Amino acid sequence: MEVPGLFNYWMVVVLMMAGLYTVIARGNLVKKIVGLNVFQISVFVLYITMGKITGGTAPILGGGLALYSNPLPHVLILTAIVVGVATTALGLALIVRIREAYGTIEEDEILDMERGET
């Protein structure tokens, strides 16, 4: 079976949109953070796919190999993964604080409480 050359990109778009839809349509704040993570990892897959060369190997020199995949996307994504975890941690801390203040982590209920006060 021949896989189309753009299949990876199409699947990345599907994953990306699944994450975006989770962020838009789900009112639970933890679910929104997970949706952001899903979106984020799909972007990582997009970059790593671009760096792949058919027949290439991991960019570690030596061993008599001639063709290496592109190391630059790998470096960018290494940085992005760690930054992504830092933002996830901050988002979860904010959610815990919101729960302390409002007693709920559902967006709809928080908005209702805000409207009820004004």
Added chain:
Amino acid sequence: MIELIDVALLCMMAVSALAVLWLRNLFAVAMLAGSYSLMAATLYVVLDAVDVAFTEAAVGAGISTVLMLGALTLVPHEEKPSGRHALSGLVVTVGLGALLIYATLDMPSFGDAGAPVHRHVANRYIEDSAAEVGLPNVVTSVLASYRGYDTLGETTVIFTAAIGVLAVLGWGGRPGRRRPPADGETRP
């Protein structure tokens, strides 16, 4: 064979992403997000990005899941149904997805050695980094030497995030900590 593993992993990731969207138990969602991340790590090994796979498995699948589970001990772990933006969100995501898929038609084919992304600085890194930096792993050379300022910026972001978490949650001893307001009680 590589293509087969690639397709299988991407399909499994799509199933997990849809299950994250579908499930309401947030513990199940957290574990699915962890397995999604682990499948992504396996995919990076297939796509020659071994360093990224290490980091994703340790940081993405490990620390993220621990943080998520830790947060879930402090918040309710059942999601309540909400259909506020269900239709408009679907229209936006399907429209945007169609546009992005249309955009991918201009992308170079998977594994194409002549793609524009391979024509810039990457070849210089592969050819000269052994002489200039002296490490066999090109990714390490680029991370620590050629793009060292990126890594410095990354550590700045982590430091800022750590300060932010401490500022939001505090060291402890804050009155009313970890306790949601009871019924009839006014909010702080």
